Amino acid sequence: MQSVTLLCVSKTFGSDAVREAHAAGEHCFGENYVQEGIAKIDTLADLRGALEWHLIGPLQSNKTRAVAERFDWVHSIDRLKLAQRLSEQRPAHLAPLQVCLQVNISGEASKSGLAPAEVAEVAQAVAGLPRLRLRGLMAIPEPAGELEAQRRPHRALRELRDALNAGGLALDTLSMGMSADLEAAILEGATIVRVGTAVFGARNYSDGQ
Numbered sequence: 001m002q003s004v005t006l007l008c009v010s011k012t013f014g015s016d017a018v019r020e021a022h023a024a025g026e027h028c029f030g031e032n033y034v035q036e037g038i039a040k041i042d043t044l045a046d047l048r049g050a051l052e053w054h055l056i057g058p059l060q061s062n063k064t065r066a067v068a069e070r071f072d073w074v075h076s077i078d079r080l081k082l083a084q085r086l087s088e089q090r091p092a093h094l095a096p097l098q099v100c101l102q103v104n105i106s107g108e109a110s111k112s113g114l115a116p117a118e119v120a121e122v123a124q125a126v127a128g129l130p131r132l133r134l135r136g137l138m139a140i141p142e143p144a145g146e147l148e149a150q151r152r153p154h155r156a157l158r159e160l161r162d163a164l165n166a167g168g169l170a171l172d173t174l175s176m177g178m179s180a181d182l183e184a185a186i187l188e189g190a191t192i193v194r195v196g197t198a199v200f201g202a203r204n205y206s207d208g209q
């Protein structure tokens with residue numbers, strides 16, 4: 001079986017929780033909101049070399065510079081323009097920014113992400129940007145109860161990745177699976193699972209974070 005990276009989704013939890021998780025052996029942390037993530041990166045500056053910070057939430061064009069300067073990965077690229085800005089703004093002294101294209105794999109009207117049919121063209125263009133490294137695809141499938149129903153969208157994302165690779169790309173990453181569906185995602189080839197609740201406990205959005 002493929003090796004699977006645990007991305008601990010620390011949104012709404014404080015830097016102490018991240019420090020504790022790092023002490024327990026975790027290295028990769030995911031944030032949804034740019035400002036919240038940067039505040040934690042700053043507070044945990046002493047651990048910067050030991051941690052990998054991933055942006056997994058929607059990104060607005062006016063926040064790309066901060067992300068290009070501070071994060072290691074972005075999973076939520078949903079348009080070429082965003083990738084072009086990140087590439088232009090990625091500082092030369094840092095390694096290329098590692099990115100995934102977000103795909104609206106369940107075709108939900110309310111979800112962000114590229115439609116599957118748009119992915120090949122955007123992927124070719126992003127793969128050619130100098131300061132980014134296109135690693136793969138990310139999805140947040142529609143919730144489903146049964147394991148088999150959970151597996152279907154993850155399988156579709158894997159097949160899309162395989163088709164892109166057959167077309168000449170070399171994508172090694174499938175960022176899929178959260179607390180509720182990570183088993184299904186791993187069975188379908190996830191290489192990064194993004195897990196919040198199952199690592200840190202239930203989130204509380206009402207305490208001002």
Ligand SMILES: *Cc1c(COP(=O)(O)O)cnc(C)c1O
Nearest residue numbers: 009056178179180194195196197
């Ligand atoms: C919050 C979030 C997660 C983690 O969700 P859990 O259900 O708490 O595991 C994963 N991915 C994205 C994009 C998220 O916003």
